[in-house]
Amino acid sequence: MINPERVELVRKRLGLTKIGFAADLGVDRKVIQRFEAGTADLPAPCFARMCEISGYPAAFFYKPSSPEYPNPKGVSFRSLRSLTAGKRDAAMAAGALAFEFDDWISERYELPSHDLSQTKEATPAEAAALLRATWGIGQRPIGNAINLLESHGVRVYSLAEESRHLDAYSLWRNDIPYVFLNTLKTTEHSRHDACHELGHLVMHRHCGSSHPDAENEANAFASAFLMPLEDLKAEIPWARSLEQLIEKKKRWGVSVASLNYALNKAGRISDWNYRGNYIALNKAGRAHEPNPLPPETSQIWSKILGDLWRQGVSLSRVAEQLSVPEKELNDLLFGIAAPRQPPKEAIALSIVR
Numbered sequence: 001m002i003n004p005e006r007v008e009l010v011r012k013r014l015g016l017t018k019i020g021f022a023a024d025l026g027v028d029r030k031v032i033q034r035f036e037a038g039t040a041d042l043p044a045p046c047f048a049r050m051c052e053i054s055g056y057p058a059a060f061f062y063k064p065s066s067p068e069y070p071n072p073k074g075v076s077f078r079s080l081r082s083l084t085a086g087k088r089d090a091a092m093a094a095g096a097l098a099f100e101f102d103d104w105i106s107e108r109y110e111l112p113s114h115d116l117s118q119t120k121e122a123t124p125a126e127a128a129a130l131l132r133a134t135w136g137i138g139q140r141p142i143g144n145a146i147n148l149l150e151s152h153g154v155r156v157y158s159l160a161e162e163s164r165h166l167d168a169y170s171l172w173r174n175d176i177p178y179v180f181l182n183t184l185k186t187t188e189h190s191r192h193d194a195c196h197e198l199g200h201l202v203m204h205r206h207c208g209s210s211h212p213d214a215e216n217e218a219n220a221f222a223s224a225f226l227m228p229l230e231d232l233k234a235e236i237p238w239a240r241s242l243e244q245l246i247e248k249k250k251r252w253g254v255s256v257a258s259l260n261y262a263l264n265k266a267g268r269i270s271d272w273n274y275r276g277n278y279i280a281l282n283k284a285g286r287a288h289e290p291n292p293l294p295p296e297t298s299q300i301w302s303k304i305l306g307d308l309w310r311q312g313v314s315l316s317r318v319a320e321q322l323s324v325p326e327k328e329l330n331d332l333l334f335g336i337a338a339p340r341q342p343p344k345e346a347i348a349l350s351i352v353r
Contacts, residue, residue, distance in 0.1 A: 002047065002061050004036050009067045010054050011036075013093040013328075015086045025049050059323040070095040070178075075171045076200035076214065087166055091159055095180060098157045098332050099173065100322055109304060114153025114177050116202050124220035125229070127203055132225065139231040141252050145191045149179060149198060150300040156194070158183040158298075160331040170197035177201045183334060187293040188255035195222035227252045227262050239269035242277045246290045256290055257281050297334040305336055 011021045011032075018036070022029040025046050034040035042050075051058055069092050105111070117134065119127040132138065135152060142148055146156050159166065159182045167189070170179045179197040181190050199221030204214050211217075236248055242256070249259045260281070264274040284290075305315060315333075319326040330336070 001064075002042055003063060003066075004038055005066050006061050006063060007042070007050070008036050009093050009096055010050070010056055010060075012089040013097070014054060015090040017086065024053055055325045055327065057323050057325075063323060067093075067096040068099050069093070070099075070169070070171050070173070074206075075169050076197065076204060076218070083166055087161065091161060091166055091169065091180065094157075094159055094161075094328075094332065095169075095171075095178075097324060097328055098155075098178075098180070100324075101318075101329060101332065102155060104318070104322060105304060109307075111155070111300065112151060112153045114175075116152065116154070116177055116198075118205055119202050122203075124199060124203070124217045125224040127199065128221050128224035129228070131198075131202060132228065139228045141231070142191075142226060143253075144296050144299070145194045145226075145253070146181075146296045147299045149194060150298060153177065154179055154198070154201070156181065156298055156300075157332045158334045160184060160335075168193040168197050170200050172201065172205055183295075186255070186287070186289045187295050188249070188253065188258070188289055190296065191226065191253050191293075192222050192255065192258060195225045198222075198225065223258065223262050226254050227259070229266060232262060232266055233268060236263060236268055239263045239273065241273075242280055245277065250291065250293070253293055297336065301333045302336050305333070 011018070014021070016024065018032045019029045022032045025032070026049060027043070027046050031040070031043070031046065035042045047058075047061070050056075051061075072092070075092075115134065116131075119130055122130060135148075149156055154177045156179045159168075159180050161182050161184065166182050167185065168179065168181045170177065172178070179194060179201075181193055181197075183190065185193070196218045199218035200214065203217055203221065204211050232252075235251060236244075239245060239260075245256050245259050245263075249256050252259065254262075257278070260269070260274060260277045263269040264271070269277075308314070308318065315329055316326045319329050322329070
């Protein structure tokens, strides 16, 4: 029997309304409405067309289990106000697919447990400093932000969503912290987003984005976590030019705009130079990052896919077992295909045999 909830998931994943979905399938919208409500069957030609346009195998729609979506009450979305319902639903549907993959992986591997403590009463800067101390980072710059989060038990997935309004989102599920990052952004942007979501996880676990100051606090956390104030002051006693910022940004792996803002807040750049830099950067556009960093990717998923490959299990085989398109898994896993060479050891994983 075709599962209406799984048809609805695919519709949302495609970013379609019921009217748009019906139009693509060549049926009246009431057919979709009645089917998703469980009061009518889906005509056979309509089902075949749905498999064709979505790329999902028929087996996915016959799975009896209900999809588990991220709980909207606990999700912290970036750019929530400007995000359309369709884009939000598509990102949440991607989360539901990630949960199915995550559960499949958890049956076979023991991933790192998290060591995130809640810091509701601390300021964002204090929370960032406390987490740095807990993780033994001190004042030193952060190398790969994705790898850092993964090594401390955060499950990081990617979103290949072509929307400038969707940056990232995070949530807790079964006491496991998750971060979803839109990878169609600059590396500097994604690093900030990863640390922004980390701030939500440690400061806003029980309120998501409903907290009135949640976004501002998470931004402040990300800035303090990536650019500790003492290290910032020691490296740049006084900022004199935009060229200096473009050169220095590499130390912390942040955008020039973020460094410009942090220096102004720390009193290490004049208001005149700060505004001039801001205007110059805005003219170039946010998508144009001077002296851009190379992309960051997941080490833990690369390691797992490498181990599966050695067992003769490719990503396409995993997709077959989950009855989802391989592209959906690839998009969630930073575009990583099963490597031809075993990845370097970095994050300890226990294989469940």
